[in-house]
Amino acid sequence: MVFMFYLLRISSYLIFSILLVSCASTEKHEVYDSLADKPAGYKYKAWRLTDATEFEAINVLLNEVDALIENSSFDAATDKLERVLRIRADYAPAWSRLSWIALQTDSPKRSVDMAKRSNSFAQSNVQLQLLNWSFIRAASKALNDDATYQRANQKINALTI
């Protein structure tokens, strides 16, 4: 009985650990795998900052952006994001969304630039950097820019470790 008890206990620990690891890895992979899988209307977690509460206006605009993106109204969404940036120029997720929209609208060069700008404001936000590098990787592939593609891959690998 005791043996069975310990066996069960160890097994439950094992299952829990496996679940935990798989959850964590899902979290990691969500960032860059989803890019190809769910191109439209996908809301990345890194696109919201919890410290943005200082300006409720940003949240209002981001909600509108979400709705516009879901309707594929990318021009209007871009416009709202520019308004966000006029409120807070260093709001890295807004730059990241602009990068994503550029990717959706076949502007890979613009996507790379916007993602780099986002990263310049997201030095301590690994999740967002990872997302931005995944955009850069996708865009550089479209541009046939192998050097940037390789660099993006290296960055993604380094950030996921």
Next chain:
Amino acid sequence: MPSNKKKSSSADKHKAKNPKKTVAKKQQSHRRRTSKIPATRKKISFKRAVVFILLPLSLLVFLFYLFIQDQRITQRFEGRIWQLPAHVYARPLELYVGKSISAEQLDFELNYLNYQNVEQLPQKFAQYRHRQNIFEIKTRDFIFWDGNEPAHTIRVNIENNKVVELINIYSNSNADLVRFDAGYLTGIFPSHSQDRVLLKIDEVPDIFIKMLLLIEDRRYFSHWGVDPRSIARALVVNLYSGQTVQGGSTLTQQLVKNLFLSQEKKISRKINEAFMSLLLEYHYDKKLILETYINEIYLGQDGRRAIHGFGLASEFYFGKSLKHLSIDEMALLVGMVKGASYYNPKRNPDHARERRNVVLSAMAQADLITSRQLELLSVKPVDTVRHASSGRYPAFIDVVKLQLQQDYQSDDLSSEGLRVFTTLDPYIQFKTEQAIKNTLPLLSKDEKLQSAAVVVSPLNGDVLAVVGDRNPSFKGFNRALNAERQIGSLIKPVVYLTALEDEEKYTLATLLDDSEFIYQDSNQSDWKPENYDKKFHGDVTLYESLLNSYNVPAVRTGLDVGLDNVTKTLFALGGKEVPAYPSLTLGAVNMSPMEVASIYQSFSANGFHSPLRSVTAVLDKTRKPLERYSLDVAIQVKPEAVVLINSALIDVTKYGTAKHLSKNLNLQVAGKTGTSDDLRDSWFAGFSGDVVAVVWTGFDDNLPTTLTGSSGAMKIWSNLIKEVAYKPYQLPERTDLETYWIDTKNGLLAEQGCENAVELSFIKGTQPNQMSDCETTGRSNWFFDLFE
């Protein structure tokens, strides 16, 4: 008939006097007789001719005339009736909790938008009440490129130059984001300078139409374009009074006169007018004719701009759209139809009030208003909005036109009724103008000394303000855009950035040689660059060289890194292509303030360049989006190297050639002075966290001034930034950068207390690895601090 009788009697007399010629005469007489019969017939034919030829001919001519007039009318009405100027708007003000804005600025913005300051809680659109730091505002609704922004009634509380509370007054809930209407800047006009805001008949309030018809044409919906009863009535009244006191023209006739005919008082014009009115009414619906009249009628003058139509007139005189006017305001506009100049409420308020009351009385008689309303409305004062005349900010409008000309023909700009949304910040523009107007006379009594300034946003390259002359409203030569002058030391950050991009070779602590230098070129005479103080300083760090704007080390560095590379960096930062001469390293290259602003925008954004833009969107005349100019950004330099330069540019404003700035400003900025040879040009370019500004002063004829960059342009820059900048420039956090204390005497690592030690930034791994011996090079600060 009498003429025939006369002829026969004279023939008889002739017969009696000459009997020999009887036969002949008989024969002749016979001939005559025989010819008399056709003559009578001829007379009959003539009558017939009149009836059968001339009359039809006249009829044909008349029909041809009608056809021609008909063509004129239909061509005009079925084509484009008017050439509509483009309307240019400033950026809209947005308020939210946390927004940096002073109470003074908000007050300015509301005045700029022609909002009316009232004593009570604002009830009408475009009104506000200001008590200490609290504003209660009822905004106007407005159609932007992304849709309609509804009107809001809000309370704004401003403390320490920030919005701390933003409340919807009626719902008593938080207002998260409020966008105001965009202020009208000017129009881009066709040659006749007519301006109008087109209204659809459905947008015109019913009461206004009733009022207009009551005063101008009571039987409008029952006549055919010409009203004989009105003409007869006017005739009687005018005959009775002995002068022209009443017109009998219908609205249609007035419209025909304004659209197709001259103003001369001739019977032929009146006849034309009548026939054309009949034709117009035959072809077109009454409502369309009325709508055209409402948009065509002349209602005053704003400088060269002619105000046409009630849509524009209501905005021009009352600062709101027609549908938002009160009855007395509508009555005033309707009254103006009789004489736009004589009843102009801005110039002749008494005449306007008198006429308005006539209209109101007529309304009361027609039961459109009650006698109580008449009593109340008749005593109301004539309030019009203060209105700066159109054509403000000519230098900025030049920039707008330049951008638009890339996508639009100039004819389209002045005829298609475009609505152009620009980036101009009216408050910053005002403060820039003030800084130049107030500071320039303190720099020199010579009124020929000129200045220009450009202010842009670091974030996105939006052009916020442009001044092109010491008199900002001057519409001539625009120095901000077109005066290309030597930029002097403004180039040095570009030279040193090129060096710092080669991180293996250059850091801020790299020692540069500041000793006599001769540049030899087989094709030209030797060139011996000198420092401003005419001295050489031996080995100096790159940091100090930039701080003190030494020339010789800049030349050596530029030559070392390669002049072509310097020009490439300049281009990558948003500058233009320039020839790679050695003197480039000292700024012997001509640029306009706008071009310099483009380069320094890149520095302010830590290397990310956004092309300068003055237009964000264009709508067509039906207010549908036509063109959107999105934010663009690119980086072609190493951002970490730019941050190193910026760290030095901050110190330029604290310890270097621009150190006086730190005494005048309460926030951290970064910038660079620039002076060209013989003090011909005085420049300052710099940035805070929220604005980049470039100021130039000098003479148009390129004569020397007595001003350096710091004694001239920098003073204007300082007075400007003091007023418009809220955010300090902060170096970005970068994980690839580290700071170390460096002994500036030898460029080695130092202890913090070392006399010549400064804290410099380095790309990781590029810092010096040797320690300086501070004891031999200076004193320890902490020791002296003990006694001080």
